[in-house]
Amino acid sequence: MDKNRVDQIIDAHNADPSHLIQVLLDIQAENNWLPREALERVAERLQVPMTRIQHIATFYKAFSLVPKGRHQIHVCMGTACHVRGASRVLDTVQDLTGIRPGETDMDLKFSLETVNCLGCCALGPVVEIDGKTHGKMAPAQTAEVLKNYD
């Protein structure tokens, strides 16, 4: 990620150390993951130790320390989706993509994550791909939906 862009994000938060999480969220949102160089820059500018940044980057679910695939698959494992069969949908996604939650495939095509409730419980089980919600999913439909991404 461009160093100037990282600086711009830091400046937008006045390099305030209490905004550390907000700064990291902005970098994550733009870059999809947190590269080491960006984190080092944040540590330097916000005057916080790298250990604390590592602590935060691994503590919160929103952050990733490895590059992500072109398409982000979020399988909702909220309670409503769970009782409607979300785990079977997840199994199918895993079988089809060959990756488990938290992983990215070798071609950087898909990254798979489970999330706890997207708040679309009426549509459950829900799979969100690149921000688009696919509702009322069943194992058979999952394959149909995944086919549309390359």
Next chain:
Amino acid sequence: MPRINSPAELEAYRNTLVSQRDPDKTCITLCSGSACHASGSREVAARFQQEIEAQGLTDQVEFRRTGCHGFCERGPIVVIHPDEICYFQIKPDDVPEIISETIKEKKIIDRLLYHDPATNEKIIRESEIPFYKHQGRIVFGSNGSIDPKNIDDYIAIGGYSALAKSLSGMTPEQVLQEVKKANLRGRGGGGFPAGVKWEGSRNAPGDIKYVIVNADEGDPGAYMDRSLLEGNPHSVLEGLTIGAYAIGAHEGYIYVRQEYPLAVENVNVAIRQAEEYGFLGENILGSGFDFVVKVHRGAGAFVCGESTALMTALEGRAGEPRPKYIRSNVVGLWGRPSVLNNVETWANVPLIINNGADWFTQFGTDGSKGTKIFSLVGKITNTGLVEVPMGTPMKDIIFKIGGGIPNGKKFKAVQTGGPSGGCLPEELLDLPVGFDELTKAGSMMGSGGMIIMDEDTCMVDVARYFLEFLTDESCGKCVPCREGMRQMLKILTNITKGKGKEGDIELLEQLAETLVEASLCALGRSAANPFLSTLKYFRNEYEAHIKDKRCPALSCKELIAFYIDPEKCKACTVCARKCPSEAIIGGKGLIHIIDQSKCTKCGTCFEVCPPRYRAVKKISGEPVPPPIPEEARIIVKERAQK
């Protein structure tokens, strides 16, 4: 827009707004909450704007994108005022017809109306639909009529009058006493009386104090706070400002999950507008009271819903809780007195100030006053957000409002309180909802998630599911929570896999006891509830898993098998074609057989087998019958015989 400098100016401005608005003018509202977005509300909105212009109605018709109407099952929802005509599940292609038929010709479009499955009738008006009719909406009521991005909509329905009343006519002490008298209890889970919390902060030493909105709604299956913050952000801001005035805070924070982008956006717009109008900032409404609000996005950690963890996160650190020898309303954010309440609690405050504590306490039970918003989800016909007076029997919520269990299935349990709560069986459905009532039954109110489970839900798996969630979300700071839950999860997972053994239940009970007694924060202390409540009410299911290696709900994958009944199979090949693992052997005229070694138990065959055959069976606790001999598999078509 000029700044409003006094309560009198606010009233004058409100009167102007109201006089400019013709109550008889046709107004089309479209639900634009997150759930409806997912069902295509954005596309519908674009089509409405386009069609209204194309059909030359720009002057006669107002179009408004509102917050969540609550009936998410049937979204996107359109309500046409003033006649209150309600249309459901609108697609962009329905829009031209709505404009030309209903708006221009005043004709009702039958197929878009609500169809009541119980009476087989079509219902036109929103207020007559059973889902809405049996609710009592005071907090959530305005959501469906105002545009959350337009502060004027909020002012026109009386918004910020409670703030004006507090600042001009009441001392902070009086505001505090009113909230205390109303016995407003925290809607986030604990049910701690807000007034008492506020008083503690007000009396705590120090000049700098904070008020905080907890919008880190992490309970899976609960989304009422999001809908409130998305749909009516000013009501939360107004409540927060009144609270700040009461305790003497000049700075406030809204901690909202970044997974709720629309809520983040709408609350930021609301803050900006409130600042412009002078409801936030310096010298609010000429009272001399200053107050600013900042938004902090949560980065995804369930434990941050805990007050001390949330405050640690606000400081820019990893959100781990701390022991509460001293409560956070005395020593909280940056070591200062800090009042933290959740979204719904804050949204109740303006109502209490405007209408008085006596009005508020007429709703509810002895211990729990006012109303509560529940997120009614799971195996329920009408998924959505439901606001009812405290004390409403759960049966009414589930059957009268929720419409019961879909697909003719039988009700098994209702789970309340999220991962910290418990499951209650059918015998307890007459229980009125309230903080103390639910706790007594072994569950808890929590933030208002209400997940309905039917006969297909395995209760051991539900306990395992919540423990898995909590194990993942445990911050790891204290041993009972970090290690205890991990061990409980291990045992429960084994039970659901058919590897349970005698003594497992007793061991789980011991671990649960340690969790309750020794954990640092509420996450660990309440983590055993899902297990304890399912054990209390559904012990037979645990025993079936352990002793008979059988899952009575036919849900645990390792304990079930799929089997095609040769008597019923008509060799239609649907299941064989749909099977993702090519485990079904058969063709036209040949009775199908599942190759058990290839079957992944995804259940696709069970779902796609035509209902008139119902040949695919789920079995548990018994061996799969051997396949029938090859020669018996051939089906001779009746027609061919003739």
